[in-house]
Amino acid sequence: MDGSIRPLVEGKTDVEIKDTELTKAQVQELSKLIEEKADMASLILRNDQLGDGDIADIGDAIGQSPSDDIKMLNLNVNKIGPDGVSHVVNIIRQKPDLKLLLMHGNPLRDEGINVLVNGLVNLLPPEKIQSYKIRQINSTAKVMAKNVIDEAMRSESLQSLVSRGSAASQHSESHDSDAASTISEPVSEGKGGGGFRLTELDIGDCDITDTGADHVAKLIAMNTTIQVLNLSVNSKISVDGWKTIGEALKSNKTIKTLSLDYNKLGDEGAKVIADNLKRNKSLECLDLEGNDIGDKGGQALLSMVRFNTRLKDITLMPGNNSMSTKIQDDIKMAMALNHN
Numbered sequence: 387m388d389g390s391i392r393p394l395v396e397g398k399t400d401v402e403i404k405d406t407e408l409t410k411a412q413v414q415e416l417s418k419l420i421e422e423k424a425d426m427a428s429l430i431l432r433n434d435q436l437g438d439g440d441i442a443d444i445g446d447a448i449g450q451s452p453s454d455d456i457k458m459l460n461l462n463v464n465k466i467g468p469d470g471v472s473h474v475v476n477i478i479r480q481k482p483d484l485k486l487l488l489m490h491g492n493p494l495r496d497e498g499i500n501v502l503v504n505g506l507v508n509l510l511p512p513e514k515i516q517s518y519k520i521r522q523i524n525s526t527a528k529v530m531a532k533n534v535i536d537e538a539m540r541s542e543s544l545q546s547l548v549s550r551g552s553a554a555s556q557h558s559e560s561h562d563s564d565a566a567s568t569i570s571e572p573v574s575e576g577k578g579g580g581g582f583r584l585t586e587l588d589i590g591d592c593d594i595t596d597t598g599a600d601h602v603a604k605l606i607a608m609n610t611t612i613q614v615l616n617l618s619v620n621s622k623i624s625v626d627g628w629k630t631i632g633e634a635l636k637s638n639k640t641i642k643t644l645s646l647d648y649n650k651l652g653d654e655g656a657k658v659i660a661d662n663l664k665r666n667k668s669l670e671c672l673d674l675e676g677n678d679i680g681d682k683g684g685q686a687l688l689s690m691v692r693f694n695t696r697l698k699d700i701t702l703m704p705g706n707n708s709m710s711t712k713i714q715d716d717i718k719m720a721m722a723l724n725h726n
Contacts, residue, residue, distance in 0.1 A: 390412075390415065391403060391408075391412050391415055391416055391419075392415070392419065395416065395419045395420070395423065396419070399425050399426060399427045399428075400426075400427055400428045400430070401420075401423075401426055401428065401429050401430065402428075402430040403416070403430070403431055403434060404430060404431070404432040404433055404434065405432070405433045405434075406433075406434055406435075407434065407435040408431075408434045408435065408436065408440070410440075413436070413440045413443055413444065414443065416444065416447075417443045417444055417446070417447035418447070420444065420447040420448055420451050420453075421447040421450045421451055422451075423451055423452075423453055424451070424452040424453055425453060426451065426453040426455075426456055427453075427455055427456060427457055427458075428456065428457055428458035428459075428460070428486075429448070429456065429458070429459050429460070430458070430460040431444070431460065431461055431464070432460050432461070432462045432463055432464075433462065433463040433464065434464060435464065435465060436461065436464040436465060436466060437464070437465045437466065437467075437470065438465075438466060438467055438469040438470035438473075439470075440470075441461070441464075441466050441470040441473050441474065442470065442473045444473075445473035445474065445476055445477050446473075448477050448480070448481065449476060449477065449480040449481075453481075454481070454483065455483060456481050456483070456484055457483065457484065457485045457486065458484070458485065458486040458488075459474075459477065459484060459486065459487055459488070460486070460488040461474070461487075461488060461489050461492065462488050462489065462490040462491055462492075462588065463490065463491040463492070464491070464492050465492065465493065466489065466492040466493070466494070466498075467492070467493050467494065467495070467498055468494065468495060468497040468498035468500075468501055470492075470498075471494060471498040471501040471502050471505070472501055472505065474487070474489070474502070475501065475502060475505030475506065475509075476505075478505075478506070478509065478582050478584070479505075479509060482509075482581065482582055482583055483583055484582070484583065484584060485583060485584060485585045485586065486584070486585065486586040487584055487586070487587050487588070488586075488587075488588040489588060489589055489592065490588045490589070490590045490591055490592070490616065490618075491590070491591045491592070492592055493592070493593055494589065494592040494593065494594070495592070495593045495594070495598070496594060496595055496597040496598035496601070498592070499589065499592065499594055499598040499601045499602060500597075500598070500601045502589070502601075503601040503602065503604055503605045504601075506582055506584075506605060507604070507605070507608055509581060509582045510581055510582075510608065511581055581611075582611065583611055584611055584612055585611055585612060585613045585614065586612065586613065586614035586615075587612050587614070587615055587616070588616040589602070589616065589617065589620075590616040590617060590618035590619050590620065590645065591618065591619035591620065592620060593620070593622065594617075594620040594622065594623060595622045595623060595624075595627070596622075596623060596624055596626055596627035596630070598620075598623070598627075599623045599627030599628070599630050599631050600627075600630055602617065602631055602634075603630045603631045603633065603634040604634070606631065606634035606635060606638050606641070607634045607637070607638070609638060609640055609641070610639075610640055611640060612640060612641060613640055613641060613642045613643065614641070614642065614643040615641050615643070615644055615645070616645040617631075617644070617645065617646055617649070618645045618646060618647040618648055618649065618673070619647070619648045619649065620649055621648065621649050621650040623649065625654050625655050625658055628649075628651065628655050628658050628659060629658050629662075632658050632659055632661070632662030632663070633662060635659075635662050635663060635666055635669070636662045636663070636665055636666060637666075638666065638668060639667055639668050640668055641668055641669060642668055642669060642670045642671065643669075643670065643671040643672075643673075644669060644671070644672050644673070645673040646659065646672070646673060646674055646677070647673045647674060647675040647676050647677065647701070647705070648675065648676040648677065648705070649677055650677065650678065651674070651677040651678070651679060651683070652677065652678055652679065652680075652683065653679060653680050653681075653682040653683035653686075654683075655677070655683075656674065656677065656679045656683030656684075656686055656687060657682070657683055657686040659674075660683075660686035660687050660689065660690035661686065661690070663690055663694060663697075664689070664690050664693045664694050665693075665694070666694060666696075667696065668696070669694075669696065669697060670696060670697060670698045670699065671697075671698065671699045671700075671701075672697065672699070672700045672701070673700075673701040674687070674700060674701060674702055674706070675701050675702060675703065675704065675705045675706070676704070676705030676706070677705065677706060678705070678706060678708060679702070679706045679708070679709055680706075680708040680709055681708075681709060681710050681713050683709070684706075684709045684710070684713035684714070684717065685713065687700065687702075687717060688713060688716050688717050688720060691717055691720040691721055691724065692720050695723075695724045696724070697721070697724055698721065698724055698725055699721065700717060700721060702714060702717070
């Protein structure tokens with residue numbers, strides 16, 4: 387695209403510039419126009435080759451803009467990395483009514499997901515942050531207690547049981563304190579804020595691994611607003627990473643639509659997701675297309691759908707061709723019953 391971008395911005399409440407390579411001069415012009423714009427409701431900058439420096443300029447402009455009713459920011463398929471994410475978080479801080487944040491296909495990686503999640507967490511009210519810390523500490527303590535009991539049950543004598551129990555208790559107390567410090571650290575940098583109102587977050591195809599999955603799980607556990615979450619095409623996440631995310635989904639009460647398509651889940655990953663979603667109270671739509679799920683995973687999904695009658699729609703095809711027609715039909719029948 388050559389020349390001025392002014393015609394794409396002036397007189398428009400929904401600004402859309404996509405599938406072009408914006409020059410530095412055009413980014414600066416766009417930033418100036420945004421800074422002066424008072425009626426912008428959405429900004430779509432999809433596939434414009436924007437990098438960290440570009441989003442820094444645009445983010446500053448959005449922050450200074452008198453437009454207070456911005457509802458959507460679409461930055462899909464750009465080149466925004468970890469350094470640029472902090473500017474995105476700052477946009478949310480300055481425009482808390484933002485509803486949709488789309489960052490699909492940006493190389494955020496685990497570091498960028500960490501910046502995004504902790505940035506959002508630090509916008510939460512202090513009482514919400516404290517509640518999360520307490521839940522995490524209690525969860526850690528339960529795991530430690532179970533390990534102590536398992537070890538004691540394997541002891542060869544009552545004396546060994548008492549000795550190990552006493553030592554383990556001291557060890558647990560010490561590590562419980564350490565765990566509390568470790569868990570608190572990521573969210574203790576800020577004092578909390580007025581919250582955020584995001585209802586849709588797309589971080590699909592962002593090169594996330596198990597480390598990033600831990601950060602995503604924290605956001606899911608603390609989330610009270612996000613209803614649509616896209617985690618598709620993050621196939622570097624292993625079954626262990628999906629277990630962590632699944633545990634967070636088990637108790638989440640806000641997410642209604644979850645996209646996990648093209649993540650190479652296989653039967654094992656599908657079972658992990660299915661087992662954790664059985665008791666979820668909010669999810670209605672689940673996309674599992676392109677995950678090479680066979681009959682074993684299909685059986686787990688069927689059990690999930692029959693148990694969790696809130697689920698209304700599961701997308702399985704195309705891309706799960708190893709699942710038999712019978713299992714697919716059984717799932718469809720169960721879904722139909724859930725609609726009644």
